[in-house]
Every structure is written in C-alpha cells, then in structure tokens.
Amino acid sequence: MVINRMTDKKQYLVDYSFEYSVDDDKQLTGLFWADGLCKLNFIEFGDVISFDATFKTNRYKMVFVSFTGIDNHCRNVTLGAGLLASESIESYKWLLNSFVNSFGRQPKVVVTDQDPAMKQAIEEVFSTSRHRLCMWHITKKVADKVGHELCNNDEFKMRMCDIVWTDSIEPEEFERQWKLVMIEFGLTENKWTDDMFSMRYMWISVFYRHDPMSGLMRTTSRSESENHFFCQVSNSQLTLVEFMNHFDGAMDVQRSIFFDQQIEIYGTITEYLPMDTKLEGPQIRISLKDFKAHGDGLLEMFGVKEIPDKYVMKRWTKDMVPNELNGKFDIKVGDKDVQHKAKQIAREIIHTEEYLILKAKQKGKQQKKMKGVQIEKDPRDKDNEVEDDEEEDEFEDYKGSSDDGSQEEDQ
Numbered sequence: 001m002v003i004n005r006m007t008d009k010k011q012y013l014v015d016y017s018f019e020y021s022v023d024d025d026k027q028l029t030g031l032f033w034a035d036g037l038c039k040l041n042f043i044e045f046g047d048v049i050s051f052d053a054t055f056k057t058n059r060y061k062m063v064f065v066s067f068t069g070i071d072n073h074c075r076n077v078t079l080g081a082g083l084l085a086s087e088s089i090e091s092y093k094w095l096l097n098s099f100v101n102s103f104g105r106q107p108k109v110v111v112t113d114q115d116p117a118m119k120q121a122i123e124e125v126f127s128t129s130r131h132r133l134c135m136w137h138i139t140k141k142v143a144d145k146v147g148h149e150l151c152n153n154d155e156f157k158m159r160m161c162d163i164v165w166t167d168s169i170e171p172e173e174f175e176r177q178w179k180l181v182m183i184e185f186g187l188t189e190n191k192w193t194d195d196m197f198s199m200r201y202m203w204i205s206v207f208y209r210h211d212p213m214s215g216l217m218r219t220t221s222r223s224e225s226e227n228h229f230f231c232q233v234s235n236s237q238l239t240l241v242e243f244m245n246h247f248d249g250a251m252d253v254q255r256s257i258f259f260d261q262q263i264e265i266y267g268t269i270t271e272y273l274p275m276d277t278k279l280e281g282p283q284i285r286i287s288l289k290d291f292k293a294h295g296d297g298l299l300e301m302f303g304v305k306e307i308p309d310k311y312v313m314k315r316w317t318k319d320m321v322p323n324e325l326n327g328k329f330d331i332k333v334g335d336k337d338v339q340h341k342a343k344q345i346a347r348e349i350i351h352t353e354e355y356l357i358l359k360a361k362q363k364g365k366q367q368k369k370m371k372g373v374q375i376e377k378d379p380r381d382k383d384n385e386v387e388d389d390e391e392e393d394e395f396e397d398y399k400g401s402s403d404d405g406s407q408e409e410d411q
Contacts, residue, residue, distance in 0.1 A: 002240040006033060016037055019098040023085075028062075028240075030091060032098035034080035037255070042079045042103050044320050045069040047213040049079060050111035050134075051118075052223035056236040058243045063087055065095060066230065068223045070216050072320045076226055078251065081104075083240070094120035100125065109214050111223075113137045130211060133203040138220040139164070145192040156185055165340060166214060167205040174206045213315070229254070296330060 006018045015036030021029050034042075049069045057064040062083040073075040080099060100106060105126070106125075109133045112118045122131045127349045142160075143151040150156055163177045178197060187193050201207045208214035232245040314320065 003028075003029070005241065005244065006031075006296065017102045019101065021094055027085075028060075028083075029085040030082065030094050030098070031240075032080065032082040032095055032102070033102075034379075035101075036104050038078065038080050039103060041069065041071065041077050042107075044315060045071050045077055045106050046079065046103070046105075046378055047315075048109040048111065048211075048217045049107045049219050050217055050223040052113065052220045052227060052304050053084070053115075054227035054231060057231060057234040058083070058238045058240055059236060060085075061236075062240075064227070064230065064234075065097065066226045068226045070222065072316050072383075073131050074317065076222050076229075078226060078254065081247065087115070087117055089117045089120050091273065093125055095123035096121055103314060109208070109211055109217075111220055113220055130214075132214070132218070133199070134218075134220040135164070136207075136221065137201055141192070146187060146190060150185060153185075156181070157269075165205060165211040165213075169206055171206050174200075174204060210238075293330055318369065368381070 003020060006020075009016045009017060013035060017034035018031065020031045023029050046069060049067055050363075051065055051067045053063045053065050055061070055063060062085055065082045065084060067079040067081065069077050069079050080102065082095045082098070086096060106127070106129045109130045109132055110122060110126055111134060112122070114136045114137055119131065122129065159177070159181050163174050163181070169177075178200075182188050182190075182193060182197075197204075205215070205218065230247060230250055233250045234243055238246065
C-alpha cells in the first residue's frame, strides 16, 4: 500500500520522486523519497548535509534515515528521507545512489558518525563529497581512551580545545601543537590518539576552513535532532502507511512554522557586531554594534546607499526558498475522475496534520502523542539557539557538544 500511495504522489505532485528495493521474497528492503521542496532546498542548502539512522519508527523494524541541511534561517531542513531493512554497506550504497538519482548531484560535505558501513558507502557513492566525521562522537571518547584523570587536567583540556575546535590556525600549526601536547602529557604511545591524528583530515576543523559553509555543521547533532523530531510522531507499532502519514504531518509542521526574527544577511554583516571607534594615527577605525541603528548612517557617510549585492551571500537571503508545504500538483489531465483523484490525493497529503490531531484525541493522549506536532514554536528552535563557537566551552568535560549547543546522548 505504501508503494501505491507514493506512486500516486509521483504522478500528481510536482517533482516528487521515490525509489524502492525488494528482496527475492518481494519484501521491501529500502525506500527513499523526496518532494519538490526538498529538491529546491537541496539546490540552495545542499552544501553541507548530515544523515543519521534511528530506530523504533515502525512495526517492521526498518531503520529511518533523514538527510538534514541548514536553511537560510539557520534552522534544520529535511532534504529527503529513507527506510532501510538493514544497516549494511549495500543498503547504504543503495540509499545514497537513490539520493543522487533524485537530486542529480552529490553534496559538497557530508557529516556522519563513525559507522563503518556509512563510511564505505560514502567513499564509493559520494566520491566527490568530503566526508566529515562527527566531532562529538570522537571527543566523547577521550576520557575512556586517555584516562579520566588526564581529562580533569585543566591545562590539557584547554590546550586540546584550542587546537581541535578552532579553524583560525593553519593545519601545520595544528600538527605542531598536537605533537607538543602528546609529548607534554605522555600520550606519544597512545594508539587511539595516534589513530585520531592519522585521520585528522576527516574531523579537525582547520582542515575544513577553506570549504565554504563547512563550519555550519561539525557534528551529527542536527540529524539526531531531526530524528528526535520525527520520533515524536511515530512509534514501533505503526504500519508503513501510518508512518508515512505521520511523517507528512511532521513535515507540514516543520515547513509552516515562521519566526518573527529572520536573518537576512548572515556571515557577511550581522546585526550585533561590536560598536567601537579607535584612532590609528590620522585614521579612525569604526566597527558596528547595531547595524540597524548605525549602519545606514555609516554607509551614507561613505556615499553608499545600499550594501552591494556581491557582499550579500544569496544563500542567507530571506526568501531564498518559499517556506511552505509543496502543495503544487499536476492536474493537466482530461478525465474528470482522474482530476478529482489528483485533488483528493493532494488534500490527503496537505491535511495529514488534521488526521494526526484527530487520532491523538481519540486515543486520549493528545498532549503526549502530539508533542512534536501541536506546537506554536519550532521544537528545534531551542536546540539551535547556541552557535557552533560555543562548542569548545562545553568541551571541558570531554563529552563534547553538538552543533546546536545541546548535549547528546550516547547511542
């Protein structure tokens, strides 16, 4: 039934695509899907993505995998999703090939944990992508690998944080400082630290400093946040059709939420840079504290009426991609019955949220079941408040910190 439903979607929804695989017994082993808005989002925000697997979303024990990016408001955006019967290398290769078939290209940077099956599949399928390992999953192992006593050493923690989380030094300087730390704290014979140094190109920040937007995502925390979001509206007793209904409802909510504060320019000129004036010989150096309050006057002083387009990154502009559910559907058919069916399918997809609310009320568990659906604010908003740069502040206990500033649980 789930394949029939997706076939209908593909027929009537603009740019909707899906792929599936079955085994010799005709049992479903893989499913991947993405709609038109996912594809638009990937065109603009597919520079760096992450994906992670989660369980207990359906009764068939299929693993749910969501592909996550960061949109122009610095929020999580779902770029596609899949279900797999196993986490084998072949399963992940099939999933990534389906991703490329749907989107037409590979991402520039992809972030995952250290799962060996994912690693090999990425090497073979995402051959032009840079594979980055989640820094949190690595740094959380430090205490077990080098000893808790050393991890409680403030000097050791500070020295490690200064070179691991920063991208403001050159790679050669990182290598020099790492070796000095290993010598000073007696870790030159530690196999784990040697292994981590040998794979430094896959996780240390300085080796990604020249990859555009790579600093946006250094851990898989956003994928895990997405998985948590979707798990709020699913459980291990759902059929695949029910799971897809719940997924569509969650996507509807994710796309319909709007924020009062919208960042139009990010990474170029922000609204909260320090305002200072400093005399330097015959010149005066001015930096901005509140661009809204002082920016216009400063630009006018230099005869500039507006910020030149070349200094504004298109990726961060407000209306880059319409933040709405892909409600477009193709009804260019002659038969009225077929046209009616197309509209019916579109309504079913678009109004899935109402179905979820009704079902939750019937079970008498509205507040518990709809925690991830009936919301007034984005459930990811709290998770995503803290910027990446605050990670190193949370690194002191070597449990690490996620890209969104939240502490992650060991899986």
